Amino acid sequence: MGVDGKCSDNINPKKRNVTLSSSEDSVVIETKRQFWWIDGVNSEEEYYYTRNEKRDTVYGDWFVVTKESDYSFKIKVRENDTEDDRKINVILQAGNCFDYVTATQIGK
Numbered sequence: 680m681g682v683d684g685k686c687s688d689n690i691n692p693k694k695r696n697v698t699l700s701s702s703e704d705s706v707v708i709e710t711k712r713q714f715w716w717i718d719g720v721n722s723e724e725e726y727y728y729t730r731n732e733k734r735d736t737v738y739g740d741w742f743v744v745t746k747e748s749d750y751s752f753k754i755k756v757r758e759n760d761t762e763d764d765r766k767i768n769v770i771l772q773a774g775n776c777f778d779y780v781t782a783t784q785i786g787k
Contacts, residue, residue, distance in 0.1 A: 692771065
C-alpha cells in the first residue's frame with residue numbers, strides 16, 4: 680500500500696510494513712510529517728474507526744493503535760495464541776492525503 684489522494688507533502692511513515700511476535704508486542708512508528716490523525720484500521724474481518732474527537736486511538740479485538748506524538752504512533756497487540764498470522768492496515772490521514780502502514784502479527 681502507498682499514498683492516496685493528491686498530496687504535495689505526504690505523511691511518510693518511516694516503516695510501511697512491520698512484523699510483531701506472537702506474544703504481546705508493540706512497535707512505535709515515526710512519521711516525517713505532523714498534523715495527521717488516525718483515520719481508522721482495517722483487518723480481514725472489519726474496519727475500526729477512531730472513537731474520540733482527537734482521532735488518536737483505535738481499539739480492536741486484539742490491537743490498539745495510538746498516536747503517541749505529532750510524529751509517531753504505536754501499534755500494540757495482544758498475544759496471538761492461534762497458528763494463523765493476523766494483519767491490520769493503519770490508515771493515516773492529513774487533509775485529502777492518506778498513508779498506510781501494514782502490521783502483521785505472526786501466529787504461534
